[in-house]
Amino acid sequence: AQSVAQPEDQVNVAEGNPLTVKCTYSVSGNPYLFWYVQYPNRGLQFLLKYITGDNLVKGSYGFEAEFNKSQTSFHLKKPSALVSDSALYFCAVREVSGGSYIPTFGRGTSLIVHP
Amino acid sequence: DGGITQSPKYLFRKEGQNVTLSCEQNLNHDAMYWYRQDPGQGLRLIYYSQIVNDFQKGDIAEGYSVSREKKESFPLTVTSAQKNPTAFYLCASSISDYQPQHFGDGTRLSIL
Numbered sequence: 001a002q003s004v005a006q007p008e009d010q011v012n013v014a015e016g017n018p019l020t021v022k023c024t025y026s027v028s029g030n031p032y033l034f035w036y037v038q039y040p041n042r043g044l045q046f047l048l049k050y051i052t053g054d055n056l057v058k059g060s061y062g063f064e065a066e067f068n069k070s071q072t073s074f075h076l077k078k079p080s081a082l083v084s085d086s087a088l089y090f091c092a093v094r095e096v097s098g099g100s101y102i103p104t105f106g107r108g109t110s111l112i113v114h115p
Numbered sequence: 116d117g118g119i120t121q122s123p124k125y126l127f128r129k130e131g132q133n134v135t136l137s138c139e140q141n142l143n144h145d146a147m148y149w150y151r152q153d154p155g156q157g158l159r160l161i162y163y164s165q166i167v168n169d170f171q172k173g174d175i176a177e178g179y180s181v182s183r184e185k186k187e188s189f190p191l192t193v194t195s196a197q198k199n200p201t202a203f204y205l206c207a208s209s210i211s212d213y214q215p216q217h218f219g220d221g222t223r224l225s226i227l
Contacts, residue, residue: 009155032213043119043205043218044158051213090157094212101212102148102173107157 002027004093006106013081014114021076021109023065023091030096033074034103035065038088047089050074061085081113117142121206121219127227128193128200136191136222138206147189148216151175152203161204164189193224201225 003026013019025031032051036044048059055067065076076089088110094103119140128134140147146165150158160173164183178197183189189208193200203223207216 034215036215036218041203041221041223043121043220044207044216045218046215049215096213102160102163103216105150105158107155 002031002093002095002104004091004104004106006089006091006109008109009107010110010112012112012114015083016080019078019081019085019111019113021089021091021111023074023076023106025072025074025091025093027093027095031074032094032096032103033065033067034092034094035059035063035074035076036090036092038090038108040087044090047076081111083113083115086111086113119206119208119217119219121204121222123222124220126222126224128224129227131195133192133194134224136193136204136206136224138189138191138219139187140189140208140217141187142208142210142217143186144208144210144217145186146209146212147183148207148209149173149179149181149189149191150205150207152205152221158205161191 005024034049035047038044048057050057050067058064063078088108090108091106092103122137148163149161159175161179162181164170180192205221206219209216
C-alpha cells in the first residue's frame, strides 16, 4: 500500500527566509511524487513532480524539491519566501508499478509567510 | 483556455434531497476524479473514471453516485443517504496516471 505523511500541520517563516515543507512517503517499489498548492476556496495547482532522473526537481514559482530515496522523502523548498506563498501545500505519491494508480494525498501543510 | 469547470461554486442541500455537482473538462483527458476535502483531512477519493461509461468507487463512495456518459463530463450526485455532506468537493482530470492532475475550483456544499 502507498501512503504519504506531511508531519507539520503548519509552517511559519519570515518573508525573505528559506522555507521547507516536509513530505515522507511509503511505497513498495518506486514512486511518482507530486507537490500541489491550494489557495483559499480554489482547487489545487500543480507545482512540480518527480518521475525519474535528477533528484532535484525545479518547479513553478521558484519552488524546488529533492527526492531522497534512502530517507523516503520529497521535501518542498524555496530559497526566499514571499508573503504570497502563504497557502496550503499537498504532497502526493503514486507507486510506479503495482498497487493503485490513483495518487494518495497527504493531509496538507499550511504555510504562513510573515511580512 | 483549457481547463476544468465546476458548478455551482456554492450549493445548499435540504434534508432528503439529492443534489448534483457538475464537472466539465475540455482538456481531452481520459481520467477524471472526485474528491472530498474536509479541514485537516486532506483529499479523500469518492469516485474515479478512466474511460467513458466506466467508473470505480474510491475510499468514501457511500452516499454518492456518478455517471460518465461523455468524455468531457463527470457529474457527482450527493444523495440523501450521505448524512454528512457538508464539505468542499473537487473534481480533477489527468491525461495519464503518471502525469499531474488538473483540478477545478471546487463546489462548497452546505446543509440548509
